[in-house]
Amino acid sequence: MTDNSSTLGESLRRQGVTRRGFLKFCTATASMLALPAGMAPAVAAALEKARRPSVIWLSFQECTGCTESLTRSHAPTVENLLFDYISLDYHHTLQAASGAAAEAAREKAMHDNAGKYLLVVDGSIPLGHPGYSTIAGISNLQMLQETAAGAAAVIAVGTCAAFGGLPKAAPNPTGAVSVSDIITDKPIINVSGCPPIPSVITGVLAHYLTFDTLPELDQYGRPMAFFGTSIHDRCYRRPFYDKGLFAETFDDEGARKGWCLYKLGCKGPMAYNACATMKWNQGTSWPVESGHGCLGCSEPSFWDAGGFYKALSIPTGDISRTVGIAGAAGLAIGAAAVGLNRAAKSRAKQQHGTVTVDDLEKTS
Amino acid sequence: MIEPMDFLLWVRGTAFDVSLGIFVIGVVVRFFEIFSLGRAANFAEPRGTEFGPGMRTILTRNIPEAGTFKRQPLTVIAGYVFHIGLLISLFFFVPHIQLFAATFGFGWPGLPTPIVDAAAVLGIAGLLAVLWNRLTNPVMKLLSDKEDYLVWVLTFLPLLTGYLAYHRMVDPYPLILGLHILSIEFFLILFPFTKLMHTFTLFLARWYNGAMHGRRGVES
Known part of the structure; x- marks a missing residue:
């Protein structure tokens, strides 16, 4: 053999x-x-x-x-x-x-x-x-x-x-x-x-x-x-990123004009691979060229790096939910603190006694 | 082994949720604190209105008072330069807008990256100038305490790491992006408990100043 x-x-x-x-x-x-x-x-x-x-x-x-x-x-x-x-x-x-x-x-x-x-x-x-x-x-x-x-x-x-x-x-x-x-x-x-x-x-x-x-x-x-270099640094769509021209959906004008796919979840900035220069299928094309953002498949844990269609800058958790829960918790804690404060104030008011000059003279 | 990618996933995941939670709870509780303290009833007969002068003062205090500018031109100029640079970088960089849009459900148009880049440089330069002023001006030095320096660091690090990340000056990128997000998380956690709260409370303070003067029938 x-x-x-x-x-x-x-x-x-x-x-x-x-x-x-x-x-x-x-x-x-x-x-x-x-x-x-x-x-x-x-x-x-x-x-x-x-x-x-x-x-x-x-x-x-x-x-x-x-x-x-x-x-x-x-x-x-x-x-x-x-x-x-x-x-x-x-x-x-x-x-x-x-x-x-x-x-x-x-x-x-x-x-x-x-x-x-x-x-x-x-x-x-x-x-x-x-x-x-x-x-x-x-x-x-x-x-x-x-x-x-x-x-x-x-x-x-x-x-x-x-x-x-x-x-x-x-x-x-x-x-x-x-x-x-x-x-x-x-x-x-x-x-x-x-x-x-x-x-x-x-x-x-x-x-x-x-x-x-x-x-x-x-x-x-x-x-x-x-x-050695990232997809983002070698991407032919990079000038659109710098100009601020982005595709917002997969079939809008920006997508048709070949604008940057960052907002559609492209992970090119964190992915290191040669796709942008060597391309696939005899140098025919590569994912970004065919209109889909990079998934970052050459990186560790890319499956867990947040949704494929969520921008890289968006945290992986549900932040709206976090804000909602934390806001509710804040309201509850704040209201409780105000309640305690009010109670303490009214107790102090009830216990408030009047002091006269004669009272002070007696104690001294 | 903590790898840059694991680190990035952690700061984008658990750490972001925790710091955002502390930030929101802290800010809400601080507002409860401020409002629940209330103001003692004023029995004097008002000589003017409160609302109009209060709202006006929120705007007019954006223009520095002439005397302050004469005595401390650097404080005023560097202060403005760094705030404007910071706000442009924060609110008009597209990746940041994506984050706000994901949180609040709406976004707004961003600026081209060379403009945001210039704003970030202005922000960094302005912050360095205010620090230099704080360290060299005897009055400023006397007035400064630990919190002032802490707040300076908390503001400076996100700008610096953001600049390094954008220009990809640290390899690998997940490491510097992770450090940038981590610096923001420190900022978020300490925000409600330091003078960083002025971001929100300045409006209350200005309104209160204007309203108080308005009630007395004098200019604020």
């Missing part, structure tokens, strides 16, 4: 990719990773000689959307071939084998490539009860710990693996956690997004094959090259 003898260059040539096409891909990859233009030949030379890395892909509490996104990255391109090129030794959605044979493939890959294979994870891990999610009778937690032990690095693909995602949304019934909550002794790279952009994972793989290291990461362990 694993032919680790051929290099990436040979494999691509076999599949009919021209030298020119390969160099174009290397240049695009170098620029995508924010490397200087002069690095493109270095990327090409390194990728040319790179050996097939063994990749084990584990899917836990997930919806397969991440796999859908990656396998449906625009076909057939060099990115796709690169993705085909890796030796994907275990992926229970994509592999032909099932049952014991599938698990045997995973164990063989782990054994043959101990310390060298890449582990890709999508989906969160339930800690509430091991039975919430199992594969071949093995709990997600156990399988992750076993497989991560011999991995060179772990790539957490999608917001569920990176941050817990939808399964972790309040009230988190399964006790879902992210990969980095469990694995602490391996380099982890988080490729968040629900789902993440396909080119981002190929970019990360290309970086790993070229430099044998992980790219520069942000504080959430995401590659800076893709998650």
Whole structure:
């Protein structure tokens, strides 16, 4: 199953990719990773000689959307071939084998490539009860710990693996956690997004094959090259935000003119991702361009960050209700205080005695 | 681990509800306190009306008295600059208007961000000027107590963090947005119990001044 003898260059040539096409891909990859233009030949030379890395892909509490996104990255391109090129030794959605044979493939890959294979994870891990999610009778937690032990690095693909995602949304019934909550002794790279952009994972793989290291990461362990700037800062609708021109509904004049979607709940200001520059579906479009605000799907806890259609500046609770209850409480407390005050005053009035000069002289 | 995102969710959720609750309860109780104290009955024969002069004084006190301006021009100018900058930033920045609209059910048009940005800078500069005045002017220094400095900090932090958040000068954005909202929550919690209450009570005080003088038939 694993032919680790051929290099990436040979494999691509076999599949009919021209030298020119390969160099174009290397240049695009170098620029995508924010490397200087002069690095493109270095990327090409390194990728040319790179050996097939063994990749084990584990899917836990997930919806397969991440796999859908990656396998449906625009076909057939060099990115796709690169993705085909890796030796994907275990992926229970994509592999032909099932049952014991599938698990045997995973164990063989782990054994043959101990310390060298890449582990890709999508989906969160339930800690509430091991039975919430199992594969071949093995709990997600156990399988992750076993497989991560011999991995060179772990790539957490999608917001569920990176941050817990939808399964972790309040009230988190399964006790879902992210990969980095469990694995602490391996380099982890988080490729968040629900789902993440396909080119981002190929970019990360290309970086790993070229430099044998992980790219520069942000504080959430995401590659800076893709998650370094926010959607808001790269949004082509940003000038409308600054001018104060907003769509108020999804079908008003502002929406038709392509004005800013902030008031309709766009979470672009807090979301760090590459959608605004790399776009989706072969660079065709992306959510904001198609008229819908960003959901902030690449951020931790985005499911619990308030309504998708409520502006970012609006608190997540029901503030009108808070004002109403607090106002009523204030009225009650104030009225009670006034009542007590009145009572004290009238008591003082009743006890008020008249004092004459003679009375004062008597006491002194 | 407290992550910026968890922090942002907390200040936008529980913390906002709690601070808003304290603010509303505090302000309402303070008003009860002020009104229930009442005024002693005045048995003197009135020489004029109360209502008209009271309302007029609410407006006329917006113009600083000439003598005050001559003695303390910095207090007057910096005071106005910072209040105007603060009010424009607070009431005409679209994300703020969205918050008011969500609370009260109605909003109003906002201003383009470069104008709000300039107003925020004026507000920050004005606040720095009044602080400098407070620290260097011997009379002001003598008159100032801890509460004055506390109130200055409570007002300054939202403007500063708001400016940093708008210009995205702190990374990651959820952290600075969270700090901005948190600074507002401190402001809301302490508002009813400090001289920040003047935001509302200035109208009562001005009315009372005008009405008192009106009753006596003199100009206020």
